[in-house]
Each structure stands twice: as structure tokens, then as C-alpha cells.
Amino acid sequence: MRALARHRQTLLAAVLVALGAAAAAYAPTERLLNYDNADFLVFWLCALVCKGLGGKSGGHAYEGAFVAGMIVSGGPITALCGDVLAALLVAATSPSNGGRRFRASVAAASGATGLASLALLAPLTSELWHIPPMALFYAAFALAIREAFRRIGAGKTPHFQRRDLGVEFALGLSVALALSLCLALIWGPSEVFLSPILLLPVALLTKTTRLHDELIQHDHSVIAALTLMLQRVHPYSAGHLERVASIAEEVGLALGLPPRRARMLHLAALLHDVGKIAIDEELLDRPGPLSDEEMAEVRKHAQYGAEILGRVRRFEQIIPWVRSHHERPDSKGYPEGLSGGQIPLESKIISVVDAFDAMTGEALSGEARKYRKPMSIPEAFAELSGHAGSQFDATVVEAFCKIAQERWA
Numbered sequence: 214m215r216a217l218a219r220h221r222q223t224l225l226a227a228v229l230v231a232l233g234a235a236a237a238a239y240a241p242t243e244r245l246l247n248y249d250n251a252d253f254l255v256f257w258l259c260a261l262v263c264k265g266l267g268g269k270s271g272g273h274a275y276e277g278a279f280v281a282g283m284i285v286s287g288g289p290i291t292a293l294c295g296d297v298l299a300a301l302l303v304a305a306t307s308p309s310n311g312g313r314r315f316r317a318s319v320a321a322a323s324g325a326t327g328l329a330s331l332a333l334l335a336p337l338t339s340e341l342w343h344i345p346p347m348a349l350f351y352a353a354f355a356l357a358i359r360e361a362f363r364r365i366g367a368g369k370t371p372h373f374q375r376r377d378l379g380v381e382f383a384l385g386l387s388v389a390l391a392l393s394l395c396l397a398l399i400w401g402p403s404e405v406f407l408s409p410i411l412l413l414p415v416a417l418l419t420k421t422t423r424l425h426d427e428l429i430q431h432d433h434s435v436i437a438a439l440t441l442m443l444q445r446v447h448p449y450s451a452g453h454l455e456r457v458a459s460i461a462e463e464v465g466l467a468l469g470l471p472p473r474r475a476r477m478l479h480l481a482a483l484l485h486d487v488g489k490i491a492i493d494e495e496l497l498d499r500p501g502p503l504s505d506e507e508m509a510e511v512r513k514h515a516q517y518g519a520e521i522l523g524r525v526r527r528f529e530q531i532i533p534w535v536r537s538h539h540e541r542p543d544s545k546g547y548p549e550g551l552s553g554g555q556i557p558l559e560s561k562i563i564s565v566v567d568a569f570d571a572m573t574g575e576a577l578s579g580e581a582r583k584y585r586k587p588m589s590i591p592e593a594f595a596e597l598s599g600h601a602g603s604q605f606d607a608t609v610v611e612a613f614c615k616i617a618q619e620r621w622a
Contacts, residue, residue: 233327274385
């Protein structure tokens with residue numbers, strides 16, 4: 214699998230290098246009459262520093278304005294070679310360099326620079342006003358190329374670890390446009406050496422982005438620790454939690470949840486049973502019936518889970534969803550006996566998906582629980598439909614059954 218990914222990345226890099234070189238050679242240069250080696254060197258150094266500052270945080274977009282300056286001051290071919298050199302220098306000095314990073318750096322630099330130079334085809338009155346469209350082209354192509362290499366190399370990542378690509382693209386394009394407009398305004402015979410000042414907002418922005426990424430990584434570490442603790446106590450929960458989280462997000466999207474909220478639903482479903490780490494393992498796995506007192510203790514896991522997640526600020530939104538995932542429309546659920554519209558939609562979704570997976574665990578994955586004989590998938594569908602409107606929300610059951618039937622038909 215890794216060898217195949219490497220071959221795909223190498224092929225993609227070769228295609229992009231050829232495409233970038235062809236685009237750079239085709240781009241018109243008759244407007245670029247005043248090539249200036251000093252200006253080119255200043256812009257190249259700014260692009261190099263910008264790549265180093267941005268790194269994985271988006272440097273491939275932010276340096277677009279300086280690459281556009283390189284194109285105008287040195288020509289498309291020279292700019293392409295300069296940007297590839299800068300990208301290789303940054304990749305070579307990165308503590309996490311590797312074949313994928315080198316291939317991605319070369320592909321993004323050559324492909325984005327070459328394609329950005331095609332903006333010279335626009336009939337603008339001044340060569341300086343080609344800088345903003347070239348910077349935007351560069352940012353868009355570089356971000357798209359980098360994401361393509363990331364997906365080929367890493368494959369599918371857990372939903373709660375995925376970046377919001379829309380935000381990343383919007384931020385990259387906005388920064389590239391702002392820097393390029395400033396560069397076009399200040400560039401002149403004596404002002405070109407002021408362009409390094411534009412690196413200051415880039416440095417501040419990338420520092421902020423890194424801090425944000427570190428906070429997110431901390432949250433992911435907390436999630437991993439919580440799920441690992443639960444899996445150690447209850448081994449069957451590993452596959453169960455992943456399945457519930459994946460399908461819950463899909464049902465949420467089908468019911469109209471915005472993508473960001475659906476991803477939070479994925480996280481809530483992944484952690485919905487975390488409170489069980491505070492419950493006696495013998496009670497949870499006992500094959501026989503429980504007394505009323507023991508059942509009351511087991512039912513506390515929903516409240517315990519909310520209390521555990523309440524220690525992490527990022528989980529604030531999902532706490533009510535975890536607390537209420539055993540509530541019922543007929544108000545016979547727990548811990549608060551909520552009914553109907555009092556129950557968050559996200560809790561209703563987790564309830565349905567969780568129940569289905571618990572009923573069919575062995576049929577889907579071979580994971581059987583000690584205290585329950587698994588049902589067949591048709592039997593589980595019938596069970597959900599039979600309790601729609603009482604134990605489960607009828608709208609959620611309908612949406613879930615449609616998705617599940619397509620998946621396991």
C-alpha cells in the first residue's frame with residue numbers, strides 16, 4: 214500500500230512539474246521588460262522565509278505574493294526554478310522531511326508557480342497589477358496540490374482529526390490577496406526593499422496557527438487517552454465506538470446538520486460511553502440480570518461521562534449530547550427523563566446508532582457482548598422500527614435505516 218502511494222505521488226509530481234514548466238514557458242513575458250536581479254533576490258528571500266515560517270501551517274499559500282513578485286521581476290521560468298529551490302531548502306531542513314515531503318514541495322512549487330504565471334495573459338494595464346491574481350492562483354493551486362499529496366500518502370484520517378479545508382483555503386487565499394495588494398502598492402524603484410515588512414503579519418499569523426494546532430493536538434491526545442482507557446476496560450468497545458461515530462456523523466449530515474456540527478457529533482459518539490470507566494466492570498459485563506440498585510449504578514455512566522468531558526473546554530458543546538444519549542421521546546429514559554424536543558437531535562442520533570450496533574455487534578464484526586445475544590440485521594431494523602416514537606426518535610430511525618440498508622444491503 215505504501216509503495217503504491219509512493220508511486221502515485223511520484224507520478225503526480227512528475228505531471229505537475231511538466232505542467233508547471235509548460236505553463237511557465239507559455240506565459241507571455243513581453244510586459245516584463247525591466248527584469249531586476251536585486252528585486253528578484255529580495256522576493257526570493259522573502260518567499261524562502263515565508264515557507265520556513267509557514268511550514269505545515271500554510272506557507273505554501275502565504276508566499277504567493279512574493280512568488281508573483283519573482284515572476285514579474287525575473288520571469289516565469291526563473292521564478293519557477295527559484296521557488297523549487299526555496300521549497301527544497303525548506304524541506305531539506307525540516308525535522309520531519311521525507312520522500313513525500315520532497316515530492317510535494319517540488320510539485321507544489323513548480324505546478325503552482327507555472328500555473329500562476331498564466332495570469333500574465335490577462336490584459337491589465339500594469340505588470341504590478343498582475344501580482345494579486347498570480348498570488349491567488351499560486352495559493353489555490355499550491356494548497357490543492359499539497360492536500361492531494363496528503364490524501365494519497367496518509368489515506369483516510371479520523372474525522373475529528375481532519376482539518377477544515379474550507380477554512381484553510383479561505384485563510385490562505387485571503388492572506389495571499391492581502392499581501393499581494395500591499396506588495397503591488399509599495400513596489401517601486403526604491404520601495405522594493407520594504408517588502409520584507411510584509412513578513413511580520415505572516416510570522417504572527419503562523420505563530421497563532423501553530424498554537425491553535427497544538428491545542429487541537431492536545432485535545433486529540435485527551436480523546437485518545439479516554440478511548441484507550443475505555444477499550445482496556447471493555448475491549449468490545451473499540452470497534453463499537455468507531456462504527457457508532459462514523460454512522461452517527463453520516464446520519465447527522467443526512468438530517469441536515471452542518472458539516473462542522475456533524476464532526477462534533479462524530480466526536481460525541483466516539484466518547485458517548487466514556488463514563489463507563491467509572492462503573493464497576495463486573496456490573497457491565499455480567500451475563501445475568503442486575504438488581505434495581507445495580508441498574509441504577511450502571512445508568513450513571515451517562516452523567517459520569519458528561520462530568521469527565523466537562524474538564525476539557527473544547528468538549529463543552531458535546532457534553533449535553535453525551536449526557537442525554539439514553540433519553541427517550543416518551544420521557545422514560547435517563548438520567549433526567551427528558552422527552553421529545555427537550556432531547557438534543559445529536560443525542561437521538563447516538564441513541565439509535567448505538568442501540569443498533571449493540572444489537573448486531575457479532576453480525577457486523579464478530580464482537581459479541583456477554584450479556585446479550587446478538588440479533589441479525591433485519592431483526593435489529595424491526596426492533597428500531599417497532600420502538601420508533603417511544604424509545605427512539607422516529608425521524609432519526611427512518612434516516613438511519615435508509616443509510617444502514619444501503620451500507621449492509
